[in-house]
Structures are given as C-alpha cells and as structure tokens.
Amino acid sequence: MSDLDDRLVVVAVVDGKIVAAAKTHHQSAPEGGAPEGYYLGGLAVHPSHRREGIGLALTRARVEWVWARADAVHYFTDEDNVASLQMHAAFGFEEIARLSTILGAQANREHLVLFRATRPENQRGVVAHHVRPRGPADAEQSRS
C-alpha cells in the first residue's frame, strides 16, 4: 500500500466555510482488540448544519473510497451516541466488539462499540467521487 492509499480527509463547505470534516485511515496492525484495516473516524458536523445529510454524504464518500481499496471498513462510537449509530446504520455496519478503549480513544461512559461493514458485491470497483448532500454544501476530498 502506498502512503497515498492509507488515509483520506473529506470536508463539507457551505458559503466558503468548512462546516464538517471526517477522515479515514488504515490501521496496519491489530491493536488492543481492534483489528487491522480501514477505519472511519473524526466525523463532526457543525451544530448549525446537522440533519442536512452532510454526515451521510461524507460517510458515503469515505466508504466508497475504502471499497476501491478493501473489502471491509470499521468505525466505532460511544454506545449512547444515537446520532452516530443511526447515521451509520445506513451502511450495513455490524457490531463486532464493545471495548473501553479503541485505538487510543476512550469511551465517554463504559464502552465504545466497534463495527465492521463489508463491501457489497455490486460495489466492487467503485471509486470515490465528489458527492452533494441534501443541503447546499459541497463535499471535498483531500489526502492528509
């Protein structure tokens, strides 16, 4: 894997301002119960732009980027983060573990939930592309 293939940062821009960001990285070795592989992370949408489809659009862009490189993608969140759990449900994630710490992140309460989704047959060969969420935001991609 080249350095250019192991991480991606995407942002959403509204009226010239970044209102959301998210990343993906490749974990090259298992660590404390977290398997090797691609992980979604760092997703945050500005409170004034939530429920506009931006989180979904940035996640779709990252998942499709991973599908061009691997058969599985992981993410984790606090067990009480309803917004995150509901938003990621659209991607077919299945719970694989509950841990107090994952890749350096600590649970707010007792556990973080670790999920994995596997690439659907019809997504083989898909390449990442620019996406447009429900609102006026533009999603942009760059490698960090």
Ligand SMILES: CC(C)(COP(=O)(O)OP(=O)(O)OC[C@H]1O[C@@H](n2cnc3c(N)ncnc32)[C@H](O)[C@@H]1OP(=O)(O)O)[C@@H](O)C(=O)NCCC(=O)NCCS
């Ligand atoms: C989680 C987060 C990224 C969602 O981003 P968003 O842009 O508001 O989400 P979307 O508008 O794309 O929502 C898509 C779907 O997710 C679900 N969803 C999103 N926010 C939700 C909430 N607060 N409660 C319940 N379901 C929610 C809904 O099904 C929603 O579809 P709908 O609006 O048609 O009902 C955002 O709330 C956030 O930045 N939270 C703080 C940081 C965080 O928790 N990040 C995730 C760490 S893994």
